[in-house]
Amino acid sequence: MTTEPDVLDAERAFEAELLQAQWLLPTLGAGVTGTGVAMEAVIQGLQRLARDRVARHLPRPGALQSVRFPPVNGRSMLERTDYVASFPQLLGTVDVFSGDTKDHRRLLADREAGLPWDGHLHTSDYALVPAACHPLYAWLSQVNAATVDGTVWTITGDCFRNEPSPDPMRLVSFRMLEFVLVGSPEQAVAHRTAMLELGQGLLAGLGLAVTVEGANDPFFGRAGVMLAKGQRAAELKFEITTEIYPGRNTAISSGNYHEDHFGAEFDLRTPDGSVAHSACFGFGLERIALALARTHGTDLRTWPESVRDLLGLDAA
Amino acid sequence: MSQDRSQLVETIRDVVAQHAHLSSDAASLSASESLYTAGMTSHASVNVMLGVEDAFDIEFPEEMLTKETFESLDSIAQAVATLQDEQ
Numbered sequence: 001m002t003t004e005p006d007v008l009d010a011e012r013a014f015e016a017e018l019l020q021a022q023w024l025l026p027t028l029g030a031g032v033t034g035t036g037v038a039m040e041a042v043i044q045g046l047q048r049l050a051r052d053r054v055a056r057h058l059p060r061p062g063a064l065q066s067v068r069f070p071p072v073n074g075r076s077m078l079e080r081t082d083y084v085a086s087f088p089q090l091l092g093t094v095d096v097f098s099g100d101t102k103d104h105r106r107l108l109a110d111r112e113a114g115l116p117w118d119g120h121l122h123t124s125d126y127a128l129v130p131a132a133c134h135p136l137y138a139w140l141s142q143v144n145a146a147t148v149d150g151t152v153w154t155i156t157g158d159c160f161r162n163e164p165s166p167d168p169m170r171l172v173s174f175r176m177l178e179f180v181l182v183g184s185p186e187q188a189v190a191h192r193t194a195m196l197e198l199g200q201g202l203l204a205g206l207g208l209a210v211t212v213e214g215a216n217d218p219f220f221g222r223a224g225v226m227l228a229k230g231q232r233a234a235e236l237k238f239e240i241t242t243e244i245y246p247g248r249n250t251a252i253s254s255g256n257y258h259e260d261h262f263g264a265e266f267d268l269r270t271p272d273g274s275v276a277h278s279a280c281f282g283f284g285l286e287r288i289a290l291a292l293a294r295t296h297g298t299d300l301r302t303w304p305e306s307v308r309d310l311l312g313l314d315a316a
Numbered sequence: 317m318s319q320d321r322s323q324l325v326e327t328i329r330d331v332v333a334q335h336a337h338l339s340s341d342a343a344s345l346s347a348s349e350s351l352y353t354a355g356m357t358s359h360a361s362v363n364v365m366l367g368v369e370d371a372f373d374i375e376f377p378e379e380m381l382t383k384e385t386f387e388s389l390d391s392i393a394q395a396v397a398t399l400q401d402e403q
Contacts, residue, residue: 229382230358264357
């Protein structure tokens with residue numbers, strides 16, 4: 001049986017290997033890493049492959065559109081998505097300085113004295129985006145409801161989750177490539193089903209041994225126990241997992257049906273006036289790249305030809 | 317229904333009125349009616365759970381933190397009564 005120290009050792013060994021190969025580039029933040037040349041080539045290849053597959057093969061009721069949002073949004077987004085209620089342990093807001101010269105001098109005096117200087121800052125109206133699709137709902141709520149018509153929105157977004165870990169599979173800041181549908185309940189459920197199938201096929205084609213499993217989000221506290229059970233019972237979340245460490249599966253993608261959670265809060269309506277339902281599917285780009293390194297090694301030259309072709313690595 | 321039990325239900329009804337954000341009036345709910353059908357979301361049910369804990373100074377054990385426990389005024393009352401009996 002796998003014991004906990006074994007798991008930690010396995011995580012640390014994998015991290016050391018990735019740092020050594022310069023797949024991961026260390027930063028000054030715990031759990032925050034840059035992406036080296038080889039890993040970035042894989043991530044860019046993954047994005048091209050997934051976007052192309054979706055454009056060619058995803059059955060969809062409407063258009064396919066690509067948009068982009070920055071890693072920072074208004075702090076109110078954390079309230080409107082209920083993130084502050086469900087995941088307070090993961091959120092991050094942005095502190096800023098808005099004092100005058102005197103205040104600045106006090107800050108510098110503290111810094112020079114080796115004292116904490118963050119007390120001179122205050123929380124701004126900005127927060128870090130925890131999920132790539134959240135800015136989409138906030139934006140759609142501000143435009144004509146006619147756009148909530150089953151269009152599939154493609155977004156690559158930076159996500160922040162405050163859960164530093166020695167496990168390179170659990171980064172504090174990472175990218176998700178999401179395919180999001182906001183429309184009728186039937187459209188949302190069908191989208192998730194189709195994306196899970198497409199995602200599973202894509203990942204298996206890259207040589208990963210993947211499984212689709214029912215899952216729940218890491219809701220906070222005792223209230224979270226109830227939300228997690230409800231989410232599982234209603235089969236709202238599925239993950240595509242693969243075995244990175246012996247005896248333990250790690251999610252590398254997920255498909256979520258939100259029912260009318262975002263539609264109701266952001267007043268998104270389908271053309272017939274009903275509250276919209278939504279579903280998203282996200283490829284965890286760093287996690288998939290690292291799963292590929294685990295399977296094929298960190299030297300891209302030794303990867304199977306078919307995988308190199310799919311990811312366009314010969315051109316990289 | 318005993319006097320105690322109906323009082324229990326009324327206290328729970330107050331909590332539900334405050335936290336469940338029902339589409340209908342909590343005052344007109346029957347004790348066995350589904351709160352979920354009446355418009356309580358899963359997030360709202362969490363607030364109902366915390367509200368009930370505060371109102372009776374109890375703590376639901378993890379195995380009781382299910383959708384079924386918070387299905388209706390009756391089911392919540394049943395859970396509260398069970399916990400009070402144990403105290």
